[in-house]
Amino acid sequence: MAKIVTFGELMLRLSPPGYTRLFQTNLLEATFGGGEANVAVALANLGEDAAFVTKLPDNAVGQGAVSELRSFGVDVTKIVRGGSRMGVYYCEKGASQRSSTVLYDRAASAIAEAKKSDFDWDRILEGCKWFHITGITPALSEGMADISEDACKAAKAYGATVSCDLNFRKKLWSSQRAGQVMSRLMQYTDICVANEEDAEKVFGISAASTDIEGGKLDHEGYIEVARQLTERFGFKKVAITLRGSISASDNNWAAMLYGGGKAVFSKQYPVHIVDRVGGGDSFCSGLIYSLINGDDDRKAIEFATALSCLKHSIEGDFCRIGLQEVEGLLASGGSGRIQR
Amino acid sequence: MAKIVTFGELMLRLSPPGYTRLFQTNLLEATFGGGEANVAVALANLGEDAAFVTKLPDNAVGQGAVSELRSFGVDVTKIVRGGSRMGVYYCEKGASQRSSTVLYDRAASAIAEAKKSDFDWDRILEGCKWFHITGITPALSEGMADISEDACKAAKAYGATVSCDLNFRKKLWSSQRAGQVMSRLMQYTDICVANEEDAEKVFGISAASTDIEGGKLDHEGYIEVARQLTERFGFKKVAITLRGSISASDNNWAAMLYGGGKAVFSKQYPVHIVDRVGGGDSFCSGLIYSLINGDDDRKAIEFATALSCLKHSIEGDFCRIGLQEVEGLLASGGSGRIQR
């Protein structure tokens, strides 16, 4: 009976220490991560009641993932156990002009091979007020595309708000296939989240004249994208994250929330990056947190942007940030003075 | 044109540090290992010219494996690159009454999905004097069973000595299937290596009244097993390793070599275990090294047992032992006095 339910893939994340490359030393840092699980963890750390739904193998690796989620207080009782393996991703942290790299080892994962009958959405979504999914979940396999649609449909039927982060991954599917499948999910979606490129890659809706490399952001272009998305799918709100990538070490980070024909833009933060993976997921988490607690669009976009700004200073996928810290940043403006 | 060629699977090995359990800390020690690769590495460390043949994905994980083998001077030029992923195995080190555990994540590995056309045995085996394989290689898939037979047949045709370690793994195949496939390989095999249980599990040939738990060894029983194996398959020699398992921390280790109707037993070593994985592989390596260099059976079994005794003191799959160290142990008897 969790208030917020997220559904998707959880992977073992293996990273070489610091800025070393894979196998430069004999150690790998082993954590877990995945877009939808990241959202559940971030919400639990903010004090919300959140459940994560996936399928994990019934072995020590799957159990490690369950224990890790449980440590944050995420409700894991709806996780299905079975299948042969858990996806793995190898993540090298970039620096300066060297990009971070992510190498996926997802073949034959339990979640990609999950069956419709694995998930009893009536039982899972009982009492759910908010359901969150991303474009990665339906991209995992044809079966998962169908199951994702089932889930969204059921959530909608239960009266939950449905949010979806487009999260296009070109290694998982083509733009064409993504467009077809995601369009099916969009009919149940209330809040659509995208980064600067997703709308174009998935639906061919582009922000004219945006220069994502240069770190400059074109407000009008993003409003136009949000307007077109809203027209096509009837969303209540569209949120777009705006990452100005100066280098792998430094980014500018801001976001826009569009709804009811109006757009609000957040403050832009110059972030010195510790780990940028999960930045977008923490943005979704902040947005859900703020909206489910009744904030208006201005407050919601500032909260979501501040939370995700702070995530960039955290190692690993999971957003280990408490409510007080977000409020502190909103109040102080981010000078980073020591707290003692 | 390597003198010795081994063929099989190489996996990424992930182990939690020391005696911790999986995910008890956030670190995993990442190395590589696999029965046939272990043999190639051990032989290279003894100064032999050895090549390892497998199929590895053309990504950073596969490249890590290649670099690691290359660091030992193993010839990696015959490794085929392609396929989607590399097998992984998770290994927890046991202690006292707690057994070591090995969790395999082999689904969809490049080598299991390899095709006949991936390997040009004429090119690979040119100049080869000794070919080594284990029962794991044909167990990986039906295709690999056929490819393994091709390899043995080609090696035989080139005049190489063929050695095979039965290495039965119940998680890979049934005794029945193993018996069928391995019988096909045995027709090309000159030197058969087995542990106390393999002959029974694979061919139903048992060492009557052997108590493997109690650490007692029944010499007559093992001679009888070797005799039966030789009768059925016409081996030149049969070697059997004799592990007396007192606990996960302490084992007795010895071996027998049977050939020409006679058996010689090695000295038995009481080993205090650092890492027992690869113990049998280092035994095969020592046997190959000694026999290819013209030693008689007595010297060969003592050399092989001493090398593999020393392997138990080494972290990881790979046998990082030099020729001098084996000769030192054979000369000193193993008192372990400091060398300075």
Place this chain on the structure above:
Amino acid sequence: MAKIVTFGELMLRLSPPGYTRLFQTNLLEATFGGGEANVAVALANLGEDAAFVTKLPDNAVGQGAVSELRSFGVDVTKIVRGGSRMGVYYCEKGASQRSSTVLYDRAASAIAEAKKSDFDWDRILEGCKWFHITGITPALSEGMADISEDACKAAKAYGATVSCDLNFRKKLWSSQRAGQVMSRLMQYTDICVANEEDAEKVFGISAASTDIEGGKLDHEGYIEVARQLTERFGFKKVAITLRGSISASDNNWAAMLYGGGKAVFSKQYPVHIVDRVGGGDSFCSGLIYSLINGDDDRKAIEFATALSCLKHSIEGDFCRIGLQEVEGLLASGGSGRIQR
């Protein structure tokens, strides 16, 4: 509504790595531990529904403890938050003739300064079938002596079985004070657990002629102690752990369970020690697990001894052993052969 509830102190445990001494390197391994929490964790790892009750400060250190317990699936909803600090203990691992050392830093801990009103036993013990406490809990302060008695009394009133591990700590209180306070708790206790020395130190009941240093165990003496304890306090069962200390690296480990006038002794295990802290706690856990699931005394003492034998191979206070592993040891006798 947890089935099993344990009550006591949880401390931050700081240990230098491996066999180094405190501050020999700049690293400390930070985990958590404490007799009663250890029991809750061990039971959760065996699949039982267990809650742990304590008082922890409402800061990042207390939260770290809660998260760690939560990762095992222990019910933490009854933990009271408040107070100024959490106890810390520094633990150096011994080896060979050098003993392990434990240095407590417990002054002014939240649990020692807890008040009666902090714990609402009606709410905490609702639905509880088994309540476990040790002699450390009432030893922490005068207030905790009273609160411990309240807890036992309430548990008894709810129909729960009450078990108590005497766990005498001479640094916390004198034998005289221990005898007075523990006698009050004993009136509610069904199952009393002790080591070779506790009965004498707390109640002056001694096992005549036992030589605990020499590793020899006097069966008759222990039966006599259990008989006297039972006579004085009317226990249903008395369990005594029998540690034969050969060195800091090697111990013999066995136990006795006495009930209904009869004693059963477990198999004795020669254990090569990874970490002996929490050995007695895992014994209690195994005993509770076996008895609450209806086993007879013979099965219960073998199960409890096997579980705690395995604990000695685990780093940290917590018993990270699954049901299958205990059953494996009971079936195999402990040869420690690799599981693959």
Place this chain on the structure above:
Amino acid sequence: MAKIVTFGELMLRLSPPGYTRLFQTNLLEATFGGGEANVAVALANLGEDAAFVTKLPDNAVGQGAVSELRSFGVDVTKIVRGGSRMGVYYCEKGASQRSSTVLYDRAASAIAEAKKSDFDWDRILEGCKWFHITGITPALSEGMADISEDACKAAKAYGATVSCDLNFRKKLWSSQRAGQVMSRLMQYTDICVANEEDAEKVFGISAASTDIEGGKLDHEGYIEVARQLTERFGFKKVAITLRGSISASDNNWAAMLYGGGKAVFSKQYPVHIVDRVGGGDSFCSGLIYSLINGDDDRKAIEFATALSCLKHSIEGDFCRIGLQEVEGLLASGGSGRIQR
């Protein structure tokens, strides 16, 4: 007979590695630190004869602290041993918009519970030329307020120069109490050191219109503060450190020295932060070093600022910087070219 004596608290500092949060991994980096000890260490590293006075428990943790100080050549012969525990502080390093956090665990520490009779100031201060204390020392307890006054008075009587860093900590005491106690110490103080906020928090003397968040510094305001402080307490010199906090990763760092009615401002350094804890302490150290060696105000403020600028690049509380490195920075201007 040390030339320079500092008096105060030394704590065990526990920090999670890198930018991880507390208990994100199982490791803590254990060092020691505390304002006055930091000054003694920095001075010893510059080649001065410095003693540190405190009270530490007579156990392995206290001994670890003594050994650490001793490794730098700090005179530890005046440290009193006794009491129950040593204060601990947990320090998470911040990054970008996430602030560093410090969590104190000081209850019942040996130094806070020290008694007047613990310190024989005649013996301790024999031959002392400079005595340094900070506002943390008297804030630890009422007893320590009195003892601090004793110490300053005795130092003054011995003819030593007395320096005091106001170092206001709101978690230790209120502004009101700080003002009362510090005013007593100020009557013995020759050199007063403060950061941008201390003068206002302790004595209600404010730098009008200074925007400490924005990184802008108002020279006139700081001069005004120094003038008022000098008027009220008759200091020989007042030094104010000027930290412009851009983020937790980047600060601007400069300082002012006021004396004889004139102020000199140092060069401002843009610092990319490794560890900012102890920045102010290293400033005091540089100031003491320069003044005790007869430098004029201009040289002293540049030396102190350069030393403390370099401290920001050092892990831990202690300023591990040699004289040559400060002189190198003063000469080069800080381009950070490799030294080889």
Place this chain on the structure above:
Amino acid sequence: MAKIVTFGELMLRLSPPGYTRLFQTNLLEATFGGGEANVAVALANLGEDAAFVTKLPDNAVGQGAVSELRSFGVDVTKIVRGGSRMGVYYCEKGASQRSSTVLYDRAASAIAEAKKSDFDWDRILEGCKWFHITGITPALSEGMADISEDACKAAKAYGATVSCDLNFRKKLWSSQRAGQVMSRLMQYTDICVANEEDAEKVFGISAASTDIEGGKLDHEGYIEVARQLTERFGFKKVAITLRGSISASDNNWAAMLYGGGKAVFSKQYPVHIVDRVGGGDSFCSGLIYSLINGDDDRKAIEFATALSCLKHSIEGDFCRIGLQEVEGLLASGGSGRIQR
């Protein structure tokens, strides 16, 4: 028969972890490095066939170096084994205003004490198309000055292109001695590489009015230096790296290539530094790679600068960068967006 041969010193590199100082913790990171070996490794990582020639002791340290080189696929068959020891260098990473420091421990190294007869240049250089050396090699000893000249002469005789990085080290020799010896090598050199200071330090040819501390670069000055060098020694091309040192954490990085009377300047990269050691070596590697593959000057200088820009983000001496990554940077301009 390697296509590219480099000749020089390889040292064991010992670095304290992260930004700690030497012996601040008990760990040292042990890798290997040296100007000419770095070039061979970088070229092997780009896919070229490269051999490294040196003399290393025939012990476990020398073998560790050989294995490390071998892991990259560098041809190590021409390394001479013998001598008493291998040079060591201790490297502390700087940050902000604190410079990186390098402490050499080269006395009595095998390479410095090498004899002419150790190297059979006919055998070594057979089939060589490009020979690379730096000013460190002849600086190691008088014998090495002669041997270096032999090598260059032989390479020239075999028709190889000879490149030389001036690489002046004031701790190894005086400007005067460097000028004499390097002039002898210059007569065989086709491509001369230098940093902003080398030409002046070695040959007294200066770039008038260049302010290397201020990060500003004077194009005309560098062209003038290249012109003078070309006039004096008849080089085909002169390359000059242009490092603008803002701090130990941030540099600007660019380069110039002069040939046929014309100069081309690369793009300038603002680099946030992970490890700057080996930056110049990776520049040489990129230049060799590009020129040996037929690129024009414009492409060559951009390739070399991009590769060496990326090297600054890599831990250790060795340039662990693949061809695709350089091409990615040249295409993208360095925004460092995550690759997934």
Place this chain on the structure above:
Amino acid sequence: MAKIVTFGELMLRLSPPGYTRLFQTNLLEATFGGGEANVAVALANLGEDAAFVTKLPDNAVGQGAVSELRSFGVDVTKIVRGGSRMGVYYCEKGASQRSSTVLYDRAASAIAEAKKSDFDWDRILEGCKWFHITGITPALSEGMADISEDACKAAKAYGATVSCDLNFRKKLWSSQRAGQVMSRLMQYTDICVANEEDAEKVFGISAASTDIEGGKLDHEGYIEVARQLTERFGFKKVAITLRGSISASDNNWAAMLYGGGKAVFSKQYPVHIVDRVGGGDSFCSGLIYSLINGDDDRKAIEFATALSCLKHSIEGDFCRIGLQEVEGLLASGGSGRIQR
């Protein structure tokens, strides 16, 4: 004015972690060690006033060594600074049948190249009651042989007791040269310490029929050796350590003290080894401690053997054992029960 002075070599010790081999991982544990320094440290840890004399380079490595010694409270004021480098030794820990190995890199060390004029023995030995040296010191170079004799002679002249551990190292000198040089030192020696082999290797005095590999000890043989040594050199006492090497993991450890025509043998301890380097040095330390404090031979040999038994459980060269721990072992007999 230290009471006890030791003189010799201090080296940087580099060890791969745990049981890994050199360069198996990228980490080395960096500590310091050397026979005579080990004795000074052990004595300081027992509470004695001890100084260590050597020559160390005036760089960061030499300073690291000084700081480490200083942390134990060893008097370092008599260490001479200068010379080009510090000796290094690489130490791989053995296990089971694999011996520990030590690889020395001592060429051109400051101490080996020290000159007579470096040491002012009058100043150094003022107030000295006991002077200790080992056979390593004079073996370092011809100069050091002379300097060692100077030191012994001066100590004798000052009335100090002189102890010498023969400590024969075949990699440093031949038996013949050792015999010549050590005979010169023996004329000043009061207490001679040797292991089972030293007397034969240095002076050709053998313990007839001793089987050092088998772990059996021949009491009569050792008495005979001590008697012969005493006759030849006129020692007050001769101590011989008796190591029965079962394997690299397990040794038996005992010792004999012979004086006044009588021999006393210590208890024999079965030691499970953590690090055996420095075992003999800790024995010397215990012997010096006990004799300088007036114990009789029986107490002295038991104390020295107990201290050195405990050293085998300590990582690194240095004997980190306090007086209480030795007394605890002497009282308890070594059962290794936890101290809490």
